Amino acid sequence: MFLFLQLFVISCFIVVIIALFNEKTDFLIFSIAAMFAAAVATFILLPGAVIIEDIILAINWEIVFFLISLFTIVEVLEDKRIFEEIALRITNKYQTNTRKFFWVMCIFAILCAAFIEDISVAIIFIPMTIRTCQKMDVNPAPFLLGITICINLASTLTPFGSAENLIIANKFGLTSTWFFLNMGVYFLITTLLTLFLLDHFVLKKSLKEIWLPHCMINEEPLEMQHIKAHELLIVEEPIEKNVFNRNIAALLVFIVLLFLIPNILFVGILGALMFVVINPRKNKDGKKRPDISFYLSKVDYTLVFFFICLFVLAFCMEVNGTVLVIKNIIISASPDDLFLICILILIVTSILSGFLDNVPVTVLFIPIFHVLIIGVGFAATPLLIAFILGINLGGNFLPQGSACDMMTLELAKKNYVQDLDYKRLLKVGGLFALLHIILGIAYLAFIIFIFY
Numbered sequence: 024m025f026l027f028l029q030l031f032v033i034s035c036f037i038v039v040i041i042a043l044f045n046e047k048t049d050f051l052i053f054s055i056a057a058m059f060a061a062a063v064a065t066f067i068l069l070p071g072a073v074i075i076e077d078i079i080l081a082i083n084w085e086i087v088f089f090l091i092s093l094f095t096i097v098e099v100l101e102d103k104r105i106f107e108e109i110a111l112r113i114t115n116k117y118q119t120n121t122r123k124f125f126w127v128m129c130i131f132a133i134l135c136a137a138f139i140e141d142i143s144v145a146i147i148f149i150p151m152t153i154r155t156c157q158k159m160d161v162n163p164a165p166f167l168l169g170i171t172i173c174i175n176l177a178s179t180l181t182p183f184g185s186a187e188n189l190i191i192a193n194k195f196g197l198t199s200t201w202f203f204l205n206m207g208v209y210f211l212i213t214t215l216l217t218l219f220l221l222d223h224f225v226l227k228k229s230l231k232e233i234w235l236p237h238c239m240i241n242e243e244p245l246e247m248q249h250i251k252a253h254e255l256l257i258v259e260e261p262i263e264k265n266v267f268n269r270n271i272a273a274l275l276v277f278i279v280l281l282f283l284i285p286n287i288l289f290v291g292i293l294g295a296l297m298f299v300v301i302n303p304r305k306n307k308d309g310k311k312r313p314d315i316s317f318y319l320s321k322v323d324y325t326l327v328f329f330f331i332c333l334f335v336l337a338f339c340m341e342v343n344g345t346v347l348v349i350k351n352i353i354i355s356a357s358p359d360d361l362f363l364i365c366i367l368i369l370i371v372t373s374i375l376s377g378f379l380d381n382v383p384v385t386v387l388f389i390p391i392f393h394v395l396i397i398g399v400g401f402a403a404t405p406l407l408i409a410f411i412l413g414i415n416l417g418g419n420f421l422p423q424g425s426a427c428d429m430m431t432l433e434l435a436k437k438n439y440v441q442d443l444d445y446k447r448l449l450k451v452g453g454l455f456a457l458l459h460i461i462l463g464i465a466y467l468a469f470i471i472f473i474f475y
Contacts, residue, residue, distance in 0.1 A: 025343060025344060027068070028064060028065065028068045028069070028343045029340075029343050029344065029345045029348070031060075031061070031064050032061045032064065032065070032336065032339045032340050032343060032345060033340070033345060035057035035058070035060055035061040035336060035339075036057070036061075036336055036340070036383065036387075038053055038056075038057045039053060039054050039057050039332070039333075039336070039383065040383055041053075042054065043383075050329070051325055051328055051329060051332075054328070054329055054332040054333075055328070055332055057332065057336065058331075058332040058335045058336055061335070061336055061339040062078055062335055062339060064339075065339045065342060065343065069342065069343065072342065073342055077338070078335055078338065081334055081335055081337075081338035082331050082334045082335065083190070083193060083330075083334055085193060085287070085288045086189055086190060086193050086330060087327055087330060087331065088288055088291070088292070089183075089189070089287050089288050089291040090186075090189070090326060090327050090330070091295075091319075091322060091324075091327060092288075092291030092292050092294060092295040093139075093183060093291055093294075093295075094322040094323065094327075095295040095298070095299070095315070095318050095319060095322055096277070096294055096295055096298050097139050098318045098321045098322055099270075099298040099299060099302050099318055100139075100270060100274070100298070102302070102318070102321070103262065103266055103267075103270055103302055104262050105262075105267060105270045105271070105274075106135060106139075106144075106147045107147060107151075108262050108267055109131065110128075110131075110147055110148055110151045111151065113127055113128060113131060114128075114151055114152075114154075114155045118155050118158060118159055119159075121159060121161055121226075121230060122222060122226065124155065124159075124166075125165070125166055125169060125218075125221075125222065125226055126218060126222070128148065128152055128166065128169075128170060129166075129169045129170055129173045129218055129221075130173075130214075130218075131148075132144055132148045132170045132173055132174055132177075133173045133174065133176060133177045133180075133214060134177070135147075135148075135177075136173075136174040136177035136178070136184065136427075137177040137178075137180045137181045137184045138181065138183065138184070138278065141174050141175070141177070141178070141185075141425075141427040142427055142430050144174055144427070145170070145171065145174060145427045145430045145431055145434070146430060146434070148170055149167060149170065149171075149430070149431055149434045149435075150434060150438070152166045152167065152170060153167070153434070153435075153438045153440060161229070161230065162229045162442055163435075163438075163440050163443075164229065164435075164440055164442035164443040164447070165221065165225045165226040165229045166226075167431055167434075167435055167440065167443050168221065168225060168443065168447075168448070168451055168452075169218065169221045169225075169226070170431070171425075171427055171428055171431040171448070171452070172217060172221070172419075172451070172452060172455050173214065173217060173218065174427050175415075175416070175419045175425055175427060175428070175452075175456075176210065176213060176214055176217065176416075176459065178415040179206050179209065179210050179213075179411060179412060179415050179416070180202060180203075180206060180207070180210045181199060181202050181203075181281075182197055182198070182199055182201075182202050182287070183281075183287070184415075185381070185415055186326060186330070186381070186382050187381045187382055187384075187385040187411075187414045187415060188202075188411060188415070190330075190382070190385050190386065190389070191385060191389070191407065191410065191411060191414075192287075193287075194389050195392075195403070195407060196285075197407070198282075198285045199281045199282045200282055203282070205404060205407075205408055205470075206408065206411065208466070209408075209412070209462070209463065209466045212462065212466075213459055213462050216458075216462070217455060217458070217459075220455075220458075225451070229442075266302075269301055270298070270301070270302070273294075273297055273298055273301055276297070277290070277294040277297070277298075280293070280294065295315070296315070299313045299314070299315045299318060300313045304317055329382070330382070333382060333383060333386045334386070336386075337386045337387065337389075337390075340387075341390060346387075346390045346391075349387070349391065350390060350391050350394050353391055354391075354394060354395070354399065361401055361402060361405060361471055361475060362405075362467065362468060362471045362472070364395070364401065364406070365405050365406060365408075365409040365467050365471065366409070366464060366467070368406060368409040368410055368413060369409040369412055369413040369460065369463055369464065369467065370413070370460075371413070372384060372388065372409075372410060372413030372414045372417055373412075373413040373416060373417030373420075373460055374417060375417065376413065376414050376415075376416075376417030377417045377419075377420040377421055381414055381415070381417075384414060385414050388410065388414075392406060392407070392410060402475050404470070405467060405470055405471050405475060408466070408467060408470065409463070409467055412459075412460070412463040412466075412467075413460075413463075416456060416459045416460060416463065417456075417460075419452055419453075419455070419456035419459070420452075420453050420456045420457075421449065421453075422445060422448050422449055422452065428448060428452065431443075431448070432444070432445060432448060
């Protein structure tokens with residue numbers, strides 16, 4: 024009975040992963056169906072072992088409501104065109120200096136991606152970069168490579184840089200300060216080295232070549248529904264100065280609060296209310312009032328409901344003993360040396376993240392880390408660093424492992440950037456992903472042999 028239930032729930036989990044890789048499929052429908060099937064099977068085959076309250080409590084509501092708060096803030100900033108204004112100011116200031124423009128655009132894209140969804144950053148910066156490169160008569164492909172590779176690095180800097188980090192931080196009580204102290208050095212060195220290599224081996228080479236913009240008619244219909252649903256209208260007229268300054272100040276306050284207050288849910292709700300209050304909207308009477316319902320209606324709840332499904336699936340796998348079996352297999356195969364087990368974690372999670380979606384891999388591995396840290400007694404910090412690096416950087420080996428990479432390819436195709444296609448992004452992105460993993464191993468060696 025247990026074996027049948029384990030195989031059935033694992034099958035539900037696999038269905039979710041397969042649905043994630045099929046772009047034409049609404050993966051949320053499959054996720055909800057898989058969650059419902061796994062929960063019903065658990066209720067039927069394990070009568071009395073699980074009640075409905077257990078399912079509800081298995082959902083990490085702190086993460087759910089923090090995501091809603093964070094998405095609300097992003098909707099406010101996008102509605103007021105704050106990120107577009109910043110990108111426009113950078114473009115206007117550095118469009119006459121190609122290499123400075125490359126560095127500034129990439130660095131600011133990284134900083135934005137550390138706090139907002141990576142795909143939103145790509146949608147804001149990629150079209151603006153292409154437009155500026157066309158004005159400068161330079162090939163935009165190196166700039167797009169730099170932005171998308173650097174955006175993928177940003178996920179290692181903060182607990183909200185990626186959905187995976189948010190889950191890990193919540194489960195192990197990691198604060199923004201912890202990420203800054205333990206991941207900051209790696210992030211800084213890796214980012215600067217990546218930009219230096221891109222500058223000297225990709226950008227510098229392209230500047231020596233004569234480039235003419237392409238404007239070919241593609242007779243095949245493009246699947247642009249995803250872009251149309253998310254793409255922002257980037258206009259070249261600046262927004263009101265007081266609106267821009269007010270929101271930038273609020274954004275800085277919000278970031279400071281994230282470092283000072285460990286409770287991310289409190290900071291998230293407080294931040295959402297703050298941005299809604301300082302950005303009132305006109306109602307039917309023509310009067311401006313805070314309107315949180317408007318911004319909540321604009322939020323995309325797909326990721327929120329997906330997280331709920333994953334929490335329930337993970338709970339079902341834990342109840343029927345699947346997680347325990349996986350724990351025993353990994354622990355029995357794990358070496359006793361801290362450095363070796365960190366390397367094993369980094370490599371295994373990197374490989375899995377390259378072929379599977381990062382979030383399910385994270386949910387599956389978290390119980391194993393509880394055993395390694397609490398049960399076996401390994402030092403928590405090196406293990407968590409290896410976990411965070413592997414789960415975030417492994418997905419960069421393949422473009423389809425990163426939503427940001429796929430959006431960059433779609434926007435490049437839409438704007439006729441023919442020098443950036445799947446093969447080139449796979450080659451360049453894969454090489455840099457390998458470099459980032461090697462640097463991660465070196466960083467772990469430094470941390471472990473110096474401090475442990």
